[in-house]
Amino acid sequence: MLKRAFLATVLVLAPMLTLAQSDEELERGEAVYVKRCLQCHGEDGDGLGPAAERLNPPPRDFTLGLYKFVTSSFDADMPNDADILRMIQDGMPGTAMPGWSDILSEQEITDVLTYIKYFAELEGEPDGQTDFGTQITSSADSIAAGKLLFEDGDRCSECHGVQGKGDAIKKLKDDNGDRTWPRNLTKPWTFRVSNDPRDIFARISVGIPTTQMPSFADPASKKSLTIEERWHVANYVTSLAKTEKVVNPENFVIQGARVQGDLPNSPDDELWETAAHSTFMMVPQIVGGERFFTTANDTVTARALYNSDQVAIHLEWDDRTNSIPGDEKAASIADDEIFEDAIAIQLPRTIPAGMEKPYFLMGDTANPVNLWSWSSGSTETPETAGIIDATGIEGQQPRNDSGDFQATGSYRDGTWRVVMTRALKTGNPDEDLQFEEGRFVPISFFVWDGSNSETATGHSITTWYWLQLKPGATFKPLIYGILSALFVLLLLVWWSRNARRRDRSAA
Numbered sequence: 001m002l003k004r005a006f007l008a009t010v011l012v013l014a015p016m017l018t019l020a021q022s023d024e025e026l027e028r029g030e031a032v033y034v035k036r037c038l039q040c041h042g043e044d045g046d047g048l049g050p051a052a053e054r055l056n057p058p059p060r061d062f063t064l065g066l067y068k069f070v071t072s073s074f075d076a077d078m079p080n081d082a083d084i085l086r087m088i089q090d091g092m093p094g095t096a097m098p099g100w101s102d103i104l105s106e107q108e109i110t111d112v113l114t115y116i117k118y119f120a121e122l123e124g125e126p127d128g129q130t131d132f133g134t135q136i137t138s139s140a141d142s143i144a145a146g147k148l149l150f151e152d153g154d155r156c157s158e159c160h161g162v163q164g165k166g167d168a169i170k171k172l173k174d175d176n177g178d179r180t181w182p183r184n185l186t187k188p189w190t191f192r193v194s195n196d197p198r199d200i201f202a203r204i205s206v207g208i209p210t211t212q213m214p215s216f217a218d219p220a221s222k223k224s225l226t227i228e229e230r231w232h233v234a235n236y237v238t239s240l241a242k243t244e245k246v247v248n249p250e251n252f253v254i255q256g257a258r259v260q261g262d263l264p265n266s267p268d269d270e271l272w273e274t275a276a277h278s279t280f281m282m283v284p285q286i287v288g289g290e291r292f293f294t295t296a297n298d299t300v301t302a303r304a305l306y307n308s309d310q311v312a313i314h315l316e317w318d319d320r321t322n323s324i325p326g327d328e329k330a331a332s333i334a335d336d337e338i339f340e341d342a343i344a345i346q347l348p349r350t351i352p353a354g355m356e357k358p359y360f361l362m363g364d365t366a367n368p369v370n371l372w373s374w375s376s377g378s379t380e381t382p383e384t385a386g387i388i389d390a391t392g393i394e395g396q397q398p399r400n401d402s403g404d405f406q407a408t409g410s411y412r413d414g415t416w417r418v419v420m421t422r423a424l425k426t427g428n429p430d431e432d433l434q435f436e437e438g439r440f441v442p443i444s445f446f447v448w449d450g451s452n453s454e455t456a457t458g459h460s461i462t463t464w465y466w467l468q469l470k471p472g473a474t475f476k477p478l479i480y481g482i483l484s485a486l487f488v489l490l491l492l493v494w495w496s497r498n499a500r501r502r503d504r505s506a507a
């Protein structure tokens, strides 16, 4: 009897006990949230914090209980705790969402997880899990099968483009009506989770909730894939990752190589493949003029060739859209007004004596710069190229006559390639940088994505790097070659005479 009464008390008290415990957890979670998350995700968890206005993609609205990167099944009622935990710990590359594992303790992270789930009253476990089956390891066959499925019926290429660069002509919006861009699958550093096949398998299976990327495990979809097929597609997507033309943080110098004869003036000339390339990181220009926080391009690849008269610089960058002002198709996928795609190289007017460089944003009066500029053109106007003299953002002077400067571009499969050429010496040292073999010249880049409404001071930039026209292999190495051959010959003569002498004294 007594025992039964005790049990009854425990049964009544038990839920209250866990509730009390979670209240405490909630309070601790709230403290972390207010300090670390509120500024973006908002006091009420609705994604409308004070910093949210500038962020693209915008911070998650926790009141909806919808999460993008999850492994519970596509039709489950909520994500796994582990999915949300992973995003909090690691952060989401390519967005403002930072990783917290170095800043918050494990306890603080679990507490804040409890707190953000509370905004949508998520409780318990999801009612379904993604079935990963048995992973198929990557192989040439699996990748080939995956490629077919990727393109079949425009399954993935519909949004991600045939080359996976996210260049399909389609306007995508999330549930909130905000513009989303399909990922450029050749740039794994922009993936919110990772390009590990297992993570990609989860994305394909679940889709990306709140965005237009659908589930391909959903049997109701005409484009659904079996588990085996999803592994092939995942292996294919992993194989798309660029391994060349990626940022190497130790590389600060574009090495220009000397060639005999004419320089290639077409961006698609095969000779460019022989030139060493350097890839640099681009960030939004948010310092001067009208600032633009959400530029589209994150890297630019440059190479240089020169001959006795001229230098040619080849520039290459991924751009999802060939932006053509006036073009109806281009207008239909843009959010706002479209401007031309464009690129500019920034060079100091004179080679600095030491390591100093002009102000990174178009120089200043003490250190003027030359901007070698190219714009893609519109339906009305052809591409244009010219030199702009600048002493800061306000002090830009396009030249009437840019001498022999030329630039031309070509757009294919989500990539722009542009070549700019100019004389090494223009005979006008007061206006133009005069190149000298072997000297290090500061160089930086500005890129505009016109479909992303980037124009004027709204563009992406790199910091200063260096361009060096490496002394040519034409005559110096020959002299060194002859000298060293002579030296070896003398050494041999000396050695054999000594040897003979040694022989004689031994005898």
Ligand code: HEC
Residues within 6 Å of the ligand: 032, 033, 036, 037, 038, 039, 040, 041, 051, 055, 057, 058, 059, 060, 066, 067, 068, 069, 070, 084, 087, 088, 092, 095, 096, 097, 098, 100, 112, 113, 116, 192
């Ligand atoms: C500087 C702004 C910023 C701060 C601070 C911030 N977040 Fe975020 N967070 C974001 C943005 C932006 C996204 C949306 C990214 C996307 O949609 O791809 C996001 C998304 C998330 C997601 C969604 C993951 C998913 O799979 O959908 C979670 C969970 C999250 N944040 C938790 C937190 C927590 C917890 C904190 C505090 C410890 C925090 N965030 C602090 C900007 C921020």
Ligand code: HEC
Residues within 6 Å of the ligand: 057, 068, 150, 155, 156, 157, 158, 159, 160, 172, 180, 181, 182, 183, 185, 190, 191, 192, 193, 194, 200, 203, 204, 208, 211, 212, 213, 214, 216, 233, 237
């Ligand atoms: C209807 C358009 C659409 C289709 C079809 C589509 N995707 Fe996506 N995909 C998107 C969008 C939009 C995003 C970016 C979502 C975001 O983070 O806001 C995305 C993101 C991704 C990511 C990035 C994951 C990460 O960690 O950041 C991968 C991988 C991916 N898609 C693979 C695929 C594959 C493989 C297919 C075909 C099986 C496919 N997608 C079909 C629109 C689509």
